Amino acid sequence: MKLLDDAFDVLPTDRAAATLVGRLYDPDEAGPAVVAVRGEELVDLSGVTPTLTDLLEHPDPAELARTATGRKSWPLARVLENSLTGAAGPHLLAPADLQVLKAAGVTFVKSMLERVIEERAGGDVRRSAEIRTQVEAAIGGTLATVVPGSAEAQSVKEVLVRDGLWSQYLEVGLGPDPEIFTKAPLLAAVGVGADVGIAAGSEWNNPEPEVALAIRSDGRIVGATLGNDVNLRDVEGRSALLLPKAKDNNASASLGPFLRLFDDGFGVDDVRTLDLRLEVVGEDGFVLDGLSSMREISRDPQDLARAAVGRHHQYPDGLILYTGTLFAPTEDRGAPGKGFTHHLGDVVRISTPKLGTLVNRVAHSEQCPEWTFGVRALLANLTTRGLLAG
Secondary structure, three states: OOOOOOOOHHOHHHHHOEEEEEEEEEOOOOEEEEEEEOEEEEEEEEOOOOHHHHOOOOOOOOHHOHHOOOOOEEHHHHHOOOOOOOOOOOEEEEOOOOOEEEEOOOOOOHHHHHHHHHHHHHHOOOHHHHHHHHHHHHHHHHHOOOOOOOHHHHHHHHHHHHEEEEEEEHHHHHOOOEEEEEOOOOOEOOOOOOOEOOOOOOEEEEEEEEEEEOOOOOEEEEEEEEEEEEEEEEHHHHOHHHHHHOOOOOOOOEEEEEEEEEOOOOOOHHHOOOEEEEEOOOOOOOEEEEEEEEHHHHOOOHHHHHHHHOEEEOOOOEEEEOOOOOOOOOOOOOOOOOOOOOOOOOOEEEOOOOEEEEEEEEEEEOOOOOOOOOHHHHHHHHHHHOOOOO
């Protein structure tokens, strides 16, 4: 099954007006290059900004991306095709390098309720349908318009505690402090066209389509991309303390295809109104097609950025922040009442016109390519290429 019919579907619909940057694996130099989309080419900016972090920390990243002199270039069509087919040659990597990969959880009411269901089911998918009906009947309609941390949210909490319905997930969904956790190590995210991983022992898991923000060391949001925060629902449902095991596995963080930098034509207000489409197409003929909207997020992107970085916590190389997902697929796949879970070979497409399409195929984490190119390897490679001189 092809990942996409047309490789150019990876790109935003208004790509001619967009400032798009990313990372590419250059086989000639056995390492990554920072690239910018310019017309029909990908231009190598590594001579000016050897890491994407260097680019984002520049006073005007978009201007630098548009004007910096390139070391070399590659045909955009060829690189996109290589990325989607696995053909030998230059291909796209996740648009992140030295940034810490963080994620915000429970930022949408629907997914918050699904976390409560996981918790009450103890990770047992067979109990999820019955518990979902109970939870939605009890609290679903009361939470949609509640502002987290508000006096109204505190009043709701008091009622739910009284009725024995309070949950740690409702605490971070409605309370003053958002859940922000480390999704994956530096350089561990995979890019467009790569396999995404679910641990072999998981029986209940799903994609989490999200907008991911590029945040500089000073806390300023400078761009956005798409992300898949792959989640093992059965593991997290057993205990929230197992969140690292549920979230951080080989190839379980996907980002891309490109990072769209904020400029005069695209900014945080555009992010606030993005509508995301999730498609899952299985080798068994299963098709899932759903929409979610950033308009329904309960915490503003700027608030999430302030919660992540500030005087209380610094990120000298910046961070990429997954903003959370509205989508928690519940329709049955297989036996009635078991809900959705991935099958090996599923093609997952996350798309929105302003950011393009992030597409990956599902495999077991244990079978995905091992993550071996860490920070030491990056520094050694850049040094060998003379990109860190001076």
